[in-house]
Amino acid sequence: MKIVVDGMGGDYSPHVVVKGCIEAIKEYNNIDIIITGPKELISDELSKYEYNKNKITILDAKDVITNNEHPVMAIRRKKESSIYKALDLVKKGEADAVISAGSTGAFLAGATLVIGRIKGVNRPALAPIMPGKNGPFMIIDCGANAECKPNNLVQFAQMGEVYFQNILKINNPTIGLVNIGAEEEKGNELTKEAHKLLKEKDFNFIGNVEPRDIPTGNTNVLVCDGFVGNTVLKMYEGVASTIFSTLKEEIMSSFRTKIGGLLLKPVFNKFKKDYDYKEYGGAAFLGVEGICIKAHGSSDARAFKNAIKQAINFYDNKIIEKIKTHIEQKMI
Incomplete structure (x- = not known):
């Protein structure tokens, strides 16, 4: 399973994001993690730890969407942002889940616009x-x-x-x-x-x-x-x-x-x-065609690790497929 994490999301990024990802790959053997964010900054944080280098990669993303920006406009304009690039990987099928503690509005708008809704939702x-x-x-x-x-x-x-x-x-x-x-x-x-x-x-x-x-x-x-x-x-x-x-x-x-x-x-x-x-990790965003977990803005490393655990459970239990079946059977 591949999980992409917004490296610049949250009040204490990228330090706690990277630390949480390191803790997660040490505890969960069946995952690989992609961290989006400025490559040099993320690399500097990763260099502080000993870990399996094959389990974590960086996707360079130069921009950051802040809480002060209009969510929809920011997602449409800032395609080099850490949130957008993370969501886009799920859209392309290059990642199975996305986690962010960044702007809630941008993350939810992006999940809907970039990844798309489940048919019928x-x-x-x-x-x-x-x-x-x-x-x-x-x-x-x-x-x-x-x-x-x-x-x-x-x-x-x-x-x-x-x-x-x-x-x-x-x-x-x-x-x-x-x-x-x-x-x-x-x-x-x-x-x-x-x-x-x-x-x-x-x-x-x-x-x-x-x-x-x-x-x-x-x-x-x-x-x-x-x-x-x-x-x-x-x-x-x-x-x-x-x-x-x-x-x-x-x-x-x-x-x-x-x-x-x-x-x-x-x-x-x-x-x-x-x-x-x-x-509890984070809040699941249900109804889109991908696993999206919104972590709390003040999340620490433990919260990120638990959000990753939550994404694994979501994936292992095939929640999206089951929601699709449920919606089809009980179309409102």
């Missing part, structure tokens, strides 16, 4: 796996489509069901619709109509799910438009960060609390690991 969607009290869950869409139609949400459920069932190995995963109330009649026109459609289709649909119930992880796949999904995701990240920092401040506030914190350290470490996005 109206809107590709971003689908991160999130940590929950009773197990991980998926939110789809998390930012690719701010405005949606009811049938789009049904298709998100289809793709999410396939991914969750095959990657998390949970048969007949539960599907929930993110809404302001659990009652069927709650919500706006989008959620009301989507509720009707989801109820009619062959899903394990449990109805509306209020945001306060999301962290339990009792619902496997949570469906919503990208505006709602991205808002939930950012709030989730913010709350987790606030809890960790507040706990740390309180523990360090006195000798007594330091002793208590020391006794509870194993509990805190487990809690932090369970709710650390780095453990």
Whole structure:
């Protein structure tokens, strides 16, 4: 399997990108990695490590797309950028998967424009796996489509069901619709109509799910438009960060609390690991003709290594082929 990684994507590139790739080839023997970016810069980073030189190659890319640029215009104009060149390799069939922690808008727009949508998919969607009290869950869409139609949400459920069932190995995963109330009649026109459609289709649909119930992880796949999904995701990240920092401040506030914190350290470490996005790698962009993983902008080397692991699982479980079959069988 060949995986192309955007060497200039993320807040700490290319250092953490290269380190994550090195760690990945040492752990996973069945992969080769291509890193896109300025050749000299990437080469300098690689020279810091001992590794199998046959497992990592560089594709020179002189440009970088930043978060401040218009995504579609940047993809169309900057064909020498690290993101574009990475996506183009998948389009040409020279790589099986692409990973980037760069501009989300450019990556998603590029995946749609360069690689292309799966036939029958109206809107590709971003689908991160999130940590929950009773197990991980998926939110789809998390930012690719701010405005949606009811049938789009049904298709998100289809793709999410396939991914969750095959990657998390949970048969007949539960599907929930993110809404302001659990009652069927709650919500706006989008959620009301989507509720009707989801109820009619062959899903394990449990109805509306209020945001306060999301962290339990009792619902496997949570469906919503990208505006709602991205808002939930950012709030989730913010709350987790606030809890960790507040706990740390309180523990360090006195000798007594330091002793208590020391006794509870194993509990805190487990809690932090369970709710650390780095453990999940990145968010799959479902609905395009290639394996696309969007890593978090602040990803470290471990997050990149786990994103590569995620791409391997995606490939080994033939997710794209299964989504195609599912869409054909249940065309919306």
